[in-house]
Amino acid sequence: MNRILALLCSPRPDGVSDNLARLFAEGAVEAGAGVRLEPLRRYAIAPCIGCGACSRPPHNCVLAKNGDQAEELFSLLQAAPLVLLAAPVYFYALPARFKAFIDRGQRFWAARSQADAAKGGESLLPPKPVLAALAAGRPRGGQLFNGALLTLKYFLAPQNARIQDTRLLRGLDKPEDLWARPAVCDALRAWGRHWGERVTARAKDGRVE
Template sequence: MNEVAPYAVGDFTSPAIFSCSPRSGGNSDNAAEFFREGVLRAGGRGQLFYLRDFAIHPCLGCMRCEQDPRGECFLVARDQSSPLFQALLSAPMLFIAAPIYFYHLPSQFKAWIDRSQSYYLRWERGDALLKGLPPRSAVINLVAGRRQGERLFEGALLTLKYFLATFNFTIQEHHAFRGIDASEDLRMHSQAGEELIAAGREAWVNLVKQNSV
């Protein structure tokens, strides 16, 4: 029997877990599954989103969202970005796993980030929904095939920081692994699995504590 996806039935009490790699069954998928396993072991559950399964049109830079009375992007009616943004608006916490491509994030993920421009403009104007979002935490996992590069992860982390700020997420912790390229590299890593499972467990425990206050 297939597990019911919490968000599909209107249950937004579970962490939103995003795998943002175009490759199926690779290291970002494994990272997301490790984190979710930690949440499950702690007694919770998480909603997994594989970004590649969603058709996302890139921002056109047309600024029509700035003129729209509701501040909406007209492309939401033409692609599948709405449930992704709904997760950012509703999830109590967030986990994002992504690979590094040329010192930054994959193109589809960056396209989704760019599409948040309409939300950023609304936030700048003092939109009640966005300004009223509670402060929430995000955990980031990045992997790179390169073993060297002093600033290998900096660009991606900076972009994620400001992308998530619009939705009142703060990066609580990030995990970064080098030399991870082949699809099973993360699973073969001596510490990554345990580290991410522990992060998922801790995230759920902290979430329960916050909700009990």
């Protein structure tokens, strides 16, 4: 995939975080980049059952069958030159379906741990730049985004992915709250243009820095 992947991680269609991603996408497209907006809520993802099967080679998940689509999503993440994760914050954390998908990343942690022991930390996957756009209805709280960001950091690390930039927006309970802040909307489009330019500039050698 040569398009930016914007993963819409809210259970609510057309909610605040969906619109954050759309504004980013508008800017990226203006810069000449392709963007795929992919709603996580459309995917069937069974939650991890903690069975430990993925701790053994070949580190496959026993749930990856019978219509489960977690592996399909992981493939999209790995193929994209840049990933945007757009999500609301619920009780200082991430929504349930997104957390279920995150927990299914345990197999990458197991494989990475074995690779670290065998090869001195060499990753099995190419580096992946990731952006995070998080929205909270709560207008204040010094640690409002900390839990979500830590979860994302350690979800991404075994996949050789790292958050390179964030937009952390509070006081946005419904889309109308976002539209009432035109400067924020413009800034999100500008953010998309910036990263769209970087993706298109690096398209020939396959890197985004």
